[in-house]
Amino acid sequence: MMDDAKKKALKRFSIQTQMEIVKMISRVPAGHIGGSLSITDLLSVLYNKHMKIDPKNPKWENRDWLVLSKGHCGPALYATLALKGYFPMEQLETLNSPGTNLPSHADRNRTVGIDMTTGSLGQGASTAAGVAVGMKMDGKDNKVYLILGDGELNEGQVWEMAMMASTKKLDNLIAFVDYNKLQIDGRTDTDEVCNLGDICAKFAAFGWYAQRVDGHDIEAIDEAIANAKDHKGDPSVIVLDTVKGNGWSRIADTAGSHSRGVSPEELEEALAEMQTVMDNI
Ligand SMILES: Cc1ncc(C[n+]2csc(CCOP(=O)(O)OP(=O)(O)O)c2C)c(N)n1
Numbered sequence: 001m002m003d004d005a006k007k008k009a010l011k012r013f014s015i016q017t018q019m020e021i022v023k024m025i026s027r028v029p030a031g032h033i034g035g036s037l038s039i040t041d042l043l044s045v046l047y048n049k050h051m052k053i054d055p056k057n058p059k060w061e062n063r064d065w066l067v068l069s070k071g072h073c074g075p076a077l078y079a080t081l082a083l084k085g086y087f088p089m090e091q092l093e094t095l096n097s098p099g100t101n102l103p104s105h106a107d108r109n110r111t112v113g114i115d116m117t118t119g120s121l122g123q124g125a126s127t128a129a130g131v132a133v134g135m136k137m138d139g140k141d142n143k144v145y146l147i148l149g150d151g152e153l154n155e156g157q158v159w160e161m162a163m164m165a166s167t168k169k170l171d172n173l174i175a176f177v178d179y180n181k182l183q184i185d186g187r188t189d190t191d192e193v194c195n196l197g198d199i200c201a202k203f204a205a206f207g208w209y210a211q212r213v214d215g216h217d218i219e220a221i222d223e224a225i226a227n228a229k230d231h232k233g234d235p236s237v238i239v240l241d242t243v244k245g246n247g248w249s250r251i252a253d254t255a256g257s258h259s260r261g262v263s264p265e266e267l268e269e270a271l272a273e274m275q276t277v278m279d280n281i
């Protein structure tokens, strides 16, 4: 159980992250806003509660790793890292501008605190599992947290990784599926593109310990991660029921939220809506 004060603090951090995301994207012609807004609750629980990290020593060899395999949602991770003190908040203003350390997709060679370069869907799954194998070989007990998109599960590479991870008993690998029910051009929970069906059952069939929770419920996410950490012998997956564009009703649960710009008027609208939620926590 998480105490009420902690739960509220983590929700506030998530909303702060959302506000930074919309501000960042309002400065560029377009950005991956929908899938960034759907993972801020998860990032808040990971970075404020579960991950073994040291923002002052980002390459600390005993740290846990975060692989954002849906690397197009870099803005969500950048806002989280800045709020955690990995780099100054002002740097967020440089998203995607010439010479920036914050490209639209996550890049470990350019951004302090980014553990893995991602953006080609599916590949982060394999690199995360590879890092988990390496940690086992070194006798370390750190964890690798992997964030997959639901549309990303269309990539066969994810399932190749799933087979290998259970064979190698990678219980230091905890994956999340951001099940926001939308990919670029359609739904993931109908026959519109590729129907994902029962994601938990599929991972379980590959030998994974699978859980499914409300991805906007801080306490539920926290408990699922705690269960995953306790589970020995198998890799874990936590399927998070989320809303693409969560936090800004104009774009929530719309395909158009995948990548779009934010006009000055829309920025005001989004920030006001988020502030209202923040004030009522
Ligand atoms: C291998 C590969 N194919 C295509 C793309 C282009 N692409 C970027 S995001 C995206 C949709 C991803 O959908 P989902 O995983 O559901 O992400 P989210 O809803 O979180 O934005 C696609 C097809 C890519 N980045 N990599």
Ligand SMILES: [Mg+2]
Pocket: 035, 149, 150, 151, 178, 179, 180, 181, 182, 183, 244
């Ligand atoms: Mg999606």
